[in-house]
Amino acid sequence: MQARRAITERERTDVFRRLVAFDTTSANSNVPAADDLAGFLSDHGCRVDRFASDDGQKVNLIAHKGPQCEGGLLLSGHFDVVPANEEGWESDPFTLTEHDDRFVARGAADMKGFVAIAAGLLADIDATQMKTPLVGLFTHDEEIGTIGAQQFCKQWDQRYPLPTAGIIGEPTELQVVRMHKGHTKLRIDIAGTPAHSGYPHLGSNAIEKLGRVITALTALRLEFKSQRSKTSEYYPETPFVILNQAVVEGGAAVNIVPGSCRLTVGIRVLPGQKSGDAIEAVRRALRTIPSLGGDVSLTLIGDTPPLLTDASTEINKRLSQHVGQTKTVAVSYASDAGPLATMGINCVLYGPGSIEVAHKPNEFVTKDQLNRAWESLSGLSRKWCIG
Numbered sequence: 015m016q017a018r019r020a021i022t023e024r025e026r027t028d029v030f031r032r033l034v035a036f037d038t039t040s041a042n043s044n045v046p047a048a049d050d051l052a053g054f055l056s057d058h059g060c061r062v063d064r065f066a067s068d069d070g071q072k073v074n075l076i077a078h079k080g081p082q083c084e085g086g087l088l089l090s091g092h093f094d095v096v097p098a099n100e101e102g103w104e105s106d107p108f109t110l111t112e113h114d115d116r117f118v119a120r121g122a123a124d125m126k127g128f129v130a131i132a133a134g135l136l137a138d139i140d141a142t143q144m145k146t147p148l149v150g151l152f153t154h155d156e157e158i159g160t161i162g163a164q165q166f167c168k169q170w171d172q173r174y175p176l177p178t179a180g181i182i183g184e185p186t187e188l189q190v191v192r193m194h195k196g197h198t199k200l201r202i203d204i205a206g207t208p209a210h211s212g213y214p215h216l217g218s219n220a221i222e223k224l225g226r227v228i229t230a231l232t233a234l235r236l237e238f239k240s241q242r243s244k245t246s247e248y249y250p251e252t253p254f255v256i257l258n259q260a261v262v263e264g265g266a267a268v269n270i271v272p273g274s275c276r277l278t279v280g281i282r283v284l285p286g287q288k289s290g291d292a293i294e295a296v297r298r299a300l301r302t303i304p305s306l307g308g309d310v311s312l313t314l315i316g317d318t319p320p321l322l323t324d325a326s327t328e329i330n331k332r333l334s335q336h337v338g339q340t341k342t343v344a345v346s347y348a349s350d351a352g353p354l355a356t357m358g359i360n361c362v363l364y365g366p367g368s369i370e371v372a373h374k375p376n377e378f379v380t381k382d383q384l385n386r387a388w389e390s391l392s393g394l395s396r397k398w399c400i401g
């Protein structure tokens with residue numbers, strides 16, 4: 015057996031650099047990046063299991079160290095990143111570039127910096143001393159609707175007990191976040207009858223019908239805006255359900271009465287609310303539109319549940335205490351924590367970097383935050399799993 019030695023900062027940075035070098039934009043396969051990380055983790059004594067998507071192009075990776083027993087701690091991050099084809103990059107987005115106090119790259123903040131830390135912690139911790147396991151879960155396709163995490167909820171076959179405490183390393187600037195809104199995506203298809211525009215009496219205009227749908231959903235948005243829930247107080251700027259009429263598609267040519275069109279809508283319910291209630295409100299709003307009848311259909315295309323982790327859970331109490339945080343922090347973006355919480359894992363978000371820079375050119379994470387995240391998570395995971 016190989017003698018155990020601590021993981022150095024250089025080794026952590028090397029893992030980070032290699033992760034960044036794989037272009038894991040959600041449209042691409044994450045398998046090469048997962049293979050590389052799996053190699054590092056198994057070289058350092060972790061049991062690594064893979065759960066592939068049906069087409070084999072995507073993989074969720076789960077790494078386990080320590081005894082296979084109840085308890086322990088889960089660290090989770092996603093492989094995928096948003097596209098890096100915006101203007102304004104001053105260095106190659108897929109090369110980890112050092113600039114004085116920071117690392118710049120696509121995914122530096124969201125969230126390969128954290129993934130490298132989680133992998134480093136798994137490698138670093140001494141299995142022979144552990145009383146409960148440390149588990150790393152690395153997902154695909156978070157950025158396009160927490161698809162990997164939702165898959166994992168279905169794929170997981172209980173081959174060993176999963177921890178009921180989890181830290182998801184979204185870039186929170188090292189704040190412990192125990193609430194986030196959900197994100198539900200709906201598609202509304204409107205049917206009309208196409209016709210030559212010189213003979214409009216032979217057709218029925220789908221876009222005119224969509225106009226009425228948009229008006230009704232705008233009224234619903236304002237109704238949502240006037241309503242409050244138990245967690246509204248944590249969202250001073252947006253204490254309500256958000257409804258965004260986001261994408262309109264339809265029409266063929268200026269001389270054709272449009273036979274169909276489509277509206278995509280995003281809804282963000284508050285922590286503690288159910289997306290089903292908001293979807294029902296959309297259905298009701300559509301039903302109030304006169305003479306639309308069967309010409310409108312609604313399809314649910316994505317649903318990330320909101321996160322509401324109780325303040326009294328062990329993970330929230332211990333991590334908050336460990337980093338000296340007393341106030342509750344809530345965010346408006348959805349994350350893998352929403353689906354993972356449905357598996358009985360009490361999750362908080364905590365990670366280096368800022369969401370403000372996350373989906374922008376020259377995305378960065380400061381070395382100071384990376385080091386502080388390493389120190390705090392290293393201390394917590396030791397206390398948690400070794401005692």
Ligand SMILES: [Zn+2]
Pocket residue numbers: 092124125156184185
């Ligand atoms: Zn993220």
